[in-house]
Structures are given as structure tokens and as C-alpha cells.
Amino acid sequence: MQVGLTHFLIVSAILFSLGLYGVITRRNAILVLMGVELILNSANINFIAFSKYGGMKLDGQAAAVFVIILAAAEAAVALAIVLNIYQRFKTVNVDEISKMKE
Amino acid sequence: MYDLIFYFFALITLGSGAVVVFSKNIIYSAFSLLFTFFGVAGIYVLLNADFLAVTQLLIYVGGILVLLLFGVMLTNKVIDVELKTGTLQTVPASMIVAATAGVLCGVFYITDWRIVPSTMEMNATTAELGNMFMTTWLLPFEIASVVLLVALVGAAMIARKDKSMQN
Amino acid sequence: MDQILKSFLDNEILVYTIMAFVPLLWIVPYALFAVYLERKVSAHMQDRLGPMYTGGWHGWAQTIADILKLIQKEDIVPAAADKKLHLLAPYVVFIGSYAAFATIPFSSAYIGSNINIGLFYIIAVSSVVVAGLLMAGWSSNNKWSLFGAMRSAAQIISYEIPTAIAILVVVMIAGSLNLQEINQQQSGWFWNWFVFKYPPFVLVAFLIYFVASLAETNRTPFDIPEAESELVAGYHTEYSGMKFALFFLAEYANMFAVSAIAATLFFGGWNSPFGDFLGGPIWGVFWFLSKGMFFIFLQMWLRWTLPRLRVDQLMYVSWKVLIPWAFACVVGVGLWTLL
Numbered sequence: 311m312q313v314g315l316t317h318f319l320i321v322s323a324i325l326f327s328l329g330l331y332g333v334i335t336r337r338n339a340i341l342v343l344m345g346v347e348l349i350l351n352s353a354n355i356n357f358i359a360f361s362k363y364g365g366m367k368l369d370g371q372a373a374a375v376f377v378i379i380l381a382a383a384e385a386a387v388a389l390a391i392v393l394n395i396y397q398r399f400k401t402v403n404v405d406e407i408s409k410m411k412e
Numbered sequence: 413m414y415d416l417i418f419y420f421f422a423l424i425t426l427g428s429g430a431v432v433v434f435s436k437n438i439i440y441s442a443f444s445l446l447f448t449f450f451g452v453a454g455i456y457v458l459l460n461a462d463f464l465a466v467t468q469l470l471i472y473v474g475g476i477l478v479l480l481l482f483g484v485m486l487t488n489k490v491i492d493v494e495l496k497t498g499t500l501q502t503v504p505a506s507m508i509v510a511a512t513a514g515v516l517c518g519v520f521y522i523t524d525w526r527i528v529p530s531t532m533e534m535n536a537t538t539a540e541l542g543n544m545f546m547t548t549w550l551l552p553f554e555i556a557s558v559v560l561l562v563a564l565v566g567a568a569m570i571a572r573k574d575k576s577m578q579n
Numbered sequence: 580m581d582q583i584l585k586s587f588l589d590n591e592i593l594v595y596t597i598m599a600f601v602p603l604l605w606i607v608p609y610a611l612f613a614v615y616l617e618r619k620v621s622a623h624m625q626d627r628l629g630p631m632y633t634g635g636w637h638g639w640a641q642t643i644a645d646i647l648k649l650i651q652k653e654d655i656v657p658a659a660a661d662k663k664l665h666l667l668a669p670y671v672v673f674i675g676s677y678a679a680f681a682t683i684p685f686s687s688a689y690i691g692s693n694i695n696i697g698l699f700y701i702i703a704v705s706s707v708v709v710a711g712l713l714m715a716g717w718s719s720n721n722k723w724s725l726f727g728a729m730r731s732a733a734q735i736i737s738y739e740i741p742t743a744i745a746i747l748v749v750v751m752i753a754g755s756l757n758l759q760e761i762n763q764q765q766s767g768w769f770w771n772w773f774v775f776k777y778p779p780f781v782l783v784a785f786l787i788y789f790v791a792s793l794a795e796t797n798r799t800p801f802d803i804p805e806a807e808s809e810l811v812a813g814y815h816t817e818y819s820g821m822k823f824a825l826f827f828l829a830e831y832a833n834m835f836a837v838s839a840i841a842a843t844l845f846f847g848g849w850n851s852p853f854g855d856f857l858g859g860p861i862w863g864v865f866w867f868l869s870k871g872m873f874f875i876f877l878q879m880w881l882r883w884t885l886p887r888l889r890v891d892q893l894m895y896v897s898w899k900v901l902i903p904w905a906f907a908c909v910v911g912v913g914l915w916t917l918l
Contacts, residue, residue: 365528474706
């Protein structure tokens with residue numbers, strides 16, 4: 311079977327599931343962030359695959375650019391928060407950080 | 413040839429993605445993310461998105477990955493190479509994830525997608541995307557740049573050690 | 580060149596493999612020569628003679644002897660190191676440096692891949708090196724290595740911004756990211772080179788690019804990642820034998836890559852400075868390589884002239900000096916082309 315739209319979609323579906331698994335099971339906040347990055351990447355593959363095969367011209371790619379921009383902003387802010395949490399609580403395990411203040 | 417390259421990049425992406433998620437050592441997760449991003453960039457090239465593939469390399473590998481690595485190194489005791497991190501609720505999580513993956517793959521496989529053959533030239537994307545951002549997508553583009561600026565200033569603010577509060 | 584090769588061989592994969600190996604044919608002898616040159620240049624600048632014995636005439640075989648020694652050396656992996664990452668890191672660093680050569684035009688007839696976004700691609704792949712350096716520093720399980728890698732990563736990322744903005748100035752003039760096209764626009768006599776356009780903005784942009792590229796290749800005065808007196812040898816402290824040689828090769832390949840980009844963007848690349856005199860694809864290689872080597876010599880000259888900067892001075896130079904001036908150049912060229 312020749313590689314077509316379905317192949318790309320299935321790759322993105324599996325990548326999404328992997329990211330979801332990481333987000334659900336990991337305790338370390340940075341690993342949760344890595345899971346989120348995987349999910350965003352899988353969404354991007356979908357955008358670009360439809361951009362090529364769905365006759366959307368470049369609109370799909372434009373959307374993917376915005377996803378990348380927001381992923382960069384998200385990573386910067388999230389890591390700043392993680393560093394702050396580490397300074398306060400001396401841990402980055404998400405299930406131990408349940409208080410809003412010390 | 414195209415198929416072979418696709419399977420190669422799909423294998424890199426999914427294999428290293430699995431390492432990211434299942435590895436016990438957080439450093440291995442972080443570095444295999446490098447290969448995941450690289451594989452995804454390869455998939456973009458196969459989808460005629462050359463500009464996005466390079467952007468992916470520049471922003472994810474050069475920016476986000478390095479940020480994550482610094483995050484890992486600053487939130488752990490750096491003396492030891494062995495960094496183990498725990499997992500929780502693996503059984504319910506794998507059930508949910510397997511169900512999600514099954515449904516998604518099933519839907520993607522069964523649906524009869526309306527495929528419009530692409531007439532785009534591979535090389536045309538950069539200039540075309542630039543034009544689109546200056547015309548059709550101008551407002552979202554400007555908003556995104558403001559969001560980025562605010563996010564970076566905010567991140568620098570938060571990460572900075574607050575001297576007055578510690579005293 | 581790929582057209583000629585294709586007419587000989589009808590296997591496409593073979594053609595592209597050969598195309599991919601061509602820059603290596605230059606980088607390996609160049610690295611051997613550049614190490615020798617570095618020794619000689621430093622020696623003469625300090626009123627010494629440098630290596631004089633190996634091989635007879637002025638010690639020409641010194642680096643060949645060195646590389647033979649490195650090949651014979653035992654490959655030591657520290658007991659506490661993370662074996663897999665320790666093994667992988669030199670390859671990631673070298674691939675990052677070598678991949679940049681894919682879109683650098685060596686002459687009008689040879690460019691690895693004549694893609695539309697060549698320049699952007701070079702900026703992007705050179706950031707892979709950062710991940711490799713962090714990998715090397717971390718996996719060595721040595722605090723000097725880790726400090727060196729962290730400093731190196733911070734430095735390379737900070738200096739990527741002025742580099743990219745300075746390159747943007749040229750992109751604005753050329754209206755293209757394709758390096759072959761940028762070269763063709765500078766053909767003719769040397770006053771057609773971009774460095775002489777819109778004075779003094781492009782000249783300033785070139786100086787910014789050159790200073791930033793020194794920092795990106797960890798050369799003195801920006802060599803704090805491998806400051807011998809503080810950090811032993813930086814991220815490659817724990818490497819020996821061929822893996823160390825690979826780091827060395829990557830570093831010298833990187834030096835040539837930034838020099839080649841400077842030559843291509845600002846000084847006409849493979850164009851002869853005298854119009855059609857000594858032009859053509861074959862002489863193009865000569866002009867390109869000699870322009871590249873000139874910048875290599877300039878880097879060595881600076882290395883043995885200037886002292887090392889402190890970390891805070893390094894960040895100051897990048898964020899408060901180079902980036903504002905680079906922006907000023909972009910605005911200046913933009914206004915000039917509009918008016």
C-alpha cells in the first residue's frame with residue numbers, strides 16, 4: 311500500500327497516544343512537559359498532512375507555524391514555573407505540589 | 413523510495429518517542445526527544461513543508477529541547493548521572509491510552525478521506541507562507557508575536573530569584 | 580555536478596551519496612592543515628618557531644603524526660560515565676557541524692543540495708550541535724565537562740541571535756535564502772560584493788556576524804567553555820582517542836563553515852574578485868576556499884592577540900552591543916531600500 315494521508319495520520323495518532331501516556335503517568339513536571347511537546351508535534355503532523363492532501367494549500371502549514379510559536383512560549387513559561395516550584399518545594403513531582411502556598 | 417524514507421522517519425519518531433515516555437532515566441527521555449523532533453522534521457519534509465521542517469529543527473531542537481535540558485539539570489542533583497523518576501497509575505493510564513490510540517487509528521483508517529491532489533511545488537512554501545502572514549494571517553501573526561513577547565518577559569520575571577521575598 | 584554524475588551513473592542513491600561525501604574530502608585535509616597552521620601562526624606571533632622536526636621541512640608532518648597517535652590510543656570511557664550517551668555525543672556534534680555543509684556552495688557547479696531555504700537550514704542545523712555538547716558534558720559525569728557544556732550551550736544560543744539578525748541583512752538585500760542565488764547576485768568585480776553595498780550598514784553587519792561567529796565556534800576571545808586554566812578542557816575533557824579527534828574535527832569543520840558563510844554572504848563566495856578573470860567553476864573552488872581560509876587565519880590571529888572575556892562580559896557583548904547594532908543595520912538597510 312502506497313504511503314498516503316492515512317499513514318501520516320496513524321503516525322500522528324500513535325505519537326499523540328505516547329504523549330498522552332507520558333502526561334498521565336509521569337510524576338516529574340518536566341517529563342509531563344515533554345509529553346505535551348509530543349502531543350503538539352502530533353497535532354502539527356495532522357495539520358501539515360491535511361495541508362498537503364486536503365487541498366488546503368498552505369493554510370494548514372500556517373496553523374502549524376502558530377502551534378510552534380505557542381509551543382515555544384509555553385515551554386518558556388512552564389519551565390520558569392517549574393524552576394520556581396523547585397526553589398520553593400525542592401521537588402518537581404507534580405503530585406507532591408498540592409499546596410498553593412508554603 | 414518515498415515509502416522507504418517515510419517508514420524510516422516514522423520509525424525514528426515513534427521509537428524515540430517511546431523512549432521519551434517509557435525510559436526511567438529522565439536524561440534519556442530528554443535526549444531521545446532530540447531524535448523525535450528530528451524524525452518529525454523529516455516527516456514534514458515528506459509533506460512538502462520544507463520551511464516548517466527547518467523551523468521545527470531551529471525552535472524545537474535549538475530552543476525547546478535545550479530549555480528542557482537546562483530544566484532537567486537545574487531541578488536535579490547534577491552530581492549523579494543516574495536520574496530515576498517514578499511513574500504512577502500505569503495500569504489505568506495504559507488502558508485509557510490504548511483505547512484512545514485504538515479509536516483514533518480506527519477512525520483515521522476507516523474514514524474515506526477526500527483527497528485533493530496537491531499542485532504545489534515543493535520549493536514554493538517559504539515565499540508563499542511569508543505572503544500569507546503579511547496578508548491573510550496578519551492579525552493572528554501579530555497577536556502571536558505579542559503573546560511570544562509577553563510570555564518571554566513573564567518567563568524571565570518568574571524564573572528570576574526574587575530577592576525581596578526571600579528576606 | 581549532480582547532473583554530470585547522473586549521466587555517468589544511473590543509480591540516484593549512489594549519486595547523492597557521492598555528493599554528500601565531497602565536503603568531507605575537503606574537511607579532513609583542511610583540519611590537518613589548519614591544526615598545523617594554528618601551531619605555526621601562534622608560534623610566529625609569539626616569536627617562536629613551532630613544530631620544526633616531524634617530517635623534515637618546518638615540521639610539516641606534525642598533525643599527521645598527531646592523528647596517527649590519536650588513532651592508536653586506547654578509547655577510554657570513564658567508569659562513572661553514562662556509556663550510551665558518551666558514545667553518541669561526538670557523533671551528534673559532528674553530524675551537526677557537517678550537515679551545515681550540505682547547502683554551502685563550493686563553486687558554481689557544486690552545492691550539496693540547492694534548496695530554497697539553504698541559509699535558514701544552516702542556522703537551524705548548527706543548533707543541533709548544542710544538544711550534542713550538552714550530551715557530552717552530561718554523560719562524562721565530570722563537573723568540568725558539565726560546566727563547559729553549560730557555558731558553551733548558553734554562549735552558542737545567545738550568539739545565535741546576532742548571527743541570525745546579521746544574516747537577515749544580507750537576506751533582505753538578496754531577497755533569497757538560496758546561497759547559490761546569493762552568490763550569483765554578487766558576480767562581477769569585487770565592488771559588487773554585498774559587504775560594500777549600502778555603506779556602512781552591511782559592513783557593520785559583517786563585523787557583527789564575524790564576532791558572533793567567533794563566539795559560536797568557541798574561539799578566543801570567547802573560549803570560556805574550554806578555558807584551560809578554569810575547566811581543564813571543557814566538554815571534551817573525558818574523551819580520548821578517535822572520539823576526541825571527532826570533536827576536534829567537528830570544531831574545525833565548524834570554523835570553516837562559519838568562515839565559508841561569511842565569504843559567501845559578504846565577499847562573493849566563489850566569485851572571482853576581478854570580474855571574469857580566473858572565473859569559472861574550477862577557479863570558483865579556489866576563490867571560495869582561499870576566502871574561507873583567509874577568515875580562518877583571521878580567527879587564529881585574533882586568538883593569539885586578544886585575552887579571554889569573562890562570562891558576564893560575554894553576555895553583555897551579545898545582548899547589549901551586538902543585538903542592538905544588528906537591529907540598527909536591519910532597519911538601516913530596510914529604510915535605504917525603501918527610499
